[in-house]
Each structure stands twice: as structure tokens, then as C-alpha cells.
Amino acid sequence: MKVPLLDLKAEYAELRDEILPALDRVCQNSAFVQGEEVEAFEREFADFCGTRHCVALSTGTAALHLGLLALGVQPGDEVITTPNTFLATAEAITYCGARPVFVDIDPATANIDAKLIERAITPCSRAIIPVHLYGRPADMDAIREIAARRSLRILEDAAQAHAARYHKQRVGSLGHAAAFSFYPTKNLGAYGEGGALTTNDDAAAKFARAARSHGQTARYEHEFPGYNYRMQGFQGAVLRIKLRRLHGWTERRRAIAREYRRMLEGARLTIPVDDPHDECVYHQFAIYVSNRNAVIAQLAERSIETSVHYPKPVHLQPAYSSLGYPAGTFPNAELACERVLSLPLFPGMTAEQVNYVATSVLEVVGKK
Numbered sequence: 001m002k003v004p005l006l007d008l009k010a011e012y013a014e015l016r017d018e019i020l021p022a023l024d025r026v027c028q029n030s031a032f033v034q035g036e037e038v039e040a041f042e043r044e045f046a047d048f049c050g051t052r053h054c055v056a057l058s059t060g061t062a063a064l065h066l067g068l069l070a071l072g073v074q075p076g077d078e079v080i081t082t083p084n085t086f087l088a089t090a091e092a093i094t095y096c097g098a099r100p101v102f103v104d105i106d107p108a109t110a111n112i113d114a115k116l117i118e119r120a121i122t123p124c125s126r127a128i129i130p131v132h133l134y135g136r137p138a139d140m141d142a143i144r145e146i147a148a149r150r151s152l153r154i155l156e157d158a159a160q161a162h163a164a165r166y167h168k169q170r171v172g173s174l175g176h177a178a179a180f181s182f183y184p185t186k187n188l189g190a191y192g193e194g195g196a197l198t199t200n201d202d203a204a205a206k207f208a209r210a211a212r213s214h215g216q217t218a219r220y221e222h223e224f225p226g227y228n229y230r231m232q233g234f235q236g237a238v239l240r241i242k243l244r245r246l247h248g249w250t251e252r253r254r255a256i257a258r259e260y261r262r263m264l265e266g267a268r269l270t271i272p273v274d275d276p277h278d279e280c281v282y283h284q285f286a287i288y289v290s291n292r293n294a295v296i297a298q299l300a301e302r303s304i305e306t307s308v309h310y311p312k313p314v315h316l317q318p319a320y321s322s323l324g325y326p327a328g329t330f331p332n333a334e335l336a337c338e339r340v341l342s343l344p345l346f347p348g349m350t351a352e353q354v355n356y357v358a359t360s361v362l363e364v365v366g367k368k
């Protein structure tokens, strides 16, 4: 048996009869950039997240960038976030001329440790970006309490967490604004790049709508120098079709995760903890093992594909060496990056594949 990390070809085979006419509609209308499909997707995704606004964008990175600008982040400001994330979270801070300030993770969840945020706050702090890593909601009550008390803005990085719930409430509606990515491998993935900013803040949405299209408030009326961060029409059409399936796909992801947890109980590995009040959407099923390279190789011998999210925390990347965080600064994030391994998990996985992966992992890592 062969198990890929995810299988977008099989998903396309299932959706093809719906996708092709939708793409044809975009072509017939020549609505290649923004247009009706994108506008309809914005309304549907805002409804889905329970927010007043959704601004469709070209990428998740653009959504983080415009989100920070919309919340007033300026050159010289500091933005607090986790080093256990994809580089884009920090890059968006850099784009604003602000400085990323990292806070270590809670080893139990792999998300930012809210207990450590307070001591990272300085007079320059402007915002916090909690990342819902692997689709697991960050500790939002604690983060919101600190943000309210210290007058900081919250931009959720929900790139990996479409449909996740924190205490019954959808991510995307838990801070002042939220950034989503629709990169093809995401739980809700486009057929190319895509992103969105969701918010209940009218002014933030208005800013993002202008900023994504060269600062235009009307055709050739440029209020400020903006960006070209618009979503393509094809992506809006694809995302609308996939959004209708997201609930079912998410349920399937959660069922697979439950089965993995059940079968891997007692195995010599650890799995991040889920808060029973929340709904993690398992963008990745992460495990921690001490001999990762050997585990990867032995699973590969059994035709099981794995991946590492992420092998190096952002503060140890050459791109951010100038921030001056030496190795050892964030021990929990560093240890997580040394040991983390993502197992295959996608909605189209068969019960046999799930069983094969879990059995193989058990064989390879052994019992506690």
C-alpha cells in the first residue's frame, strides 16, 4: 500500500464535473481578476466564519500584511508572535517595517504560550499574531485578555485552520482580523495562490479592499499607494465549490485524527493536546519522535510519505538572524522542530490507509 501525505489528484477527480463548468463561466465572463465568483466567495466565506467582512486576496501572506497594516502597525512597532510557524508570519511583520518579537510555545499544543506574552511586551508593542498551528486554535481567551489590558491588536494567522472552532466560535472571528491562506495544500485550497482577510471591523475591511488594488477607492482614484494583492477569478470559482464541502472534509479529518490517536495510544511518541472545548481541524497530524530521521526512512520504506512542519524555528532561520535570537532562546520551539513529524492526513484517505499508517508507526517507534 502507498500512502501520500495528501492526494489532490484524487480530490480533483471527484470535483472535476463541477470545477470545469465553473472555470468556463469565468472565461465566458472574462472575469479573470476579482469579479462575480470572487465577490460571491467573499460573502460565503464571511458567513462561514461568522464575520461581517471577507476581503479576498492573492495569498495568505498578503492577508497577513494587509491585516497588520489595517490594524495600524507601522515602522518601528513590534509585533509578538510564535517562532514555530511558516516564515510568512514573520515576513508580514517585516513588510510593515516592524520587528517580530518571538515568544516560546507551549509544548503541549505547539502554539504560542500565552503565559509568556506579557514579559515580551514593550512600549513599541502594537499587535499579537497567534498562529493556529496545524489547525489547533491558540489560547485565545488568555491572549485576548492580555491584548485588551495592554491595548494590543490581534491578527489571527488562520492559514492552517479553516473551520476550526475555539469554544464553539469559528477562527477568523476571534481577534480584530484574521488571515487565511488558500494555498492548494490547505484545508480549503485554491487551484493556485489565494488568501483572505476576515474582520468585523468596517474600517479595516475598507482599507484592505483599497490596499489590495493599488489604493483605489474607485476606478483610477488612488487614495494611497497600495499593492496588487487581488484574487483571481478562477480561484473564487474553485473556492466556492470547495467551501460547500469543507464541513464534511473537516469531519473526516477529525475522524481520522481520532483513529490515529486511538491506535497510537501507548506508542513511544507524543501528540499535541486538544482542548475539549475546541475543534482542531488537523491541517497536519503532528507527532513528536526522538529519532525522526530513522522514523522517516522506515516509513518511506513502507511507502508512507511524511513531512516536517517545520525543521527550523523562524528565529534560527538565516532570514531572521539579524534579530539576534541565539539557539537556546526558545527551547520548547527548538525541541518541537527537532522532533516533529507530520503523518498523512487528508479527507480522501481510506480506513485501510489510516490503519496501515498507524500500524506502521507503531512498529517503527515501538511501545512506551
Ligand SMILES: Cc1ncc(COP(=O)(O)O)c(C=O)c1O
Pocket (backbone or CB within 6 Å): 059, 060, 061, 062, 085, 086, 088, 089, 131, 157, 159, 160, 180, 181, 182, 183, 193, 194, 195
Ligand atoms: C501559518 C502560515 N501562515 C502563513 C502562510 C502563508 O500563506 P500563503 O502561502 O498563502 O502566502 C502559511 C502557508 O503557506 C502558513 O502555513
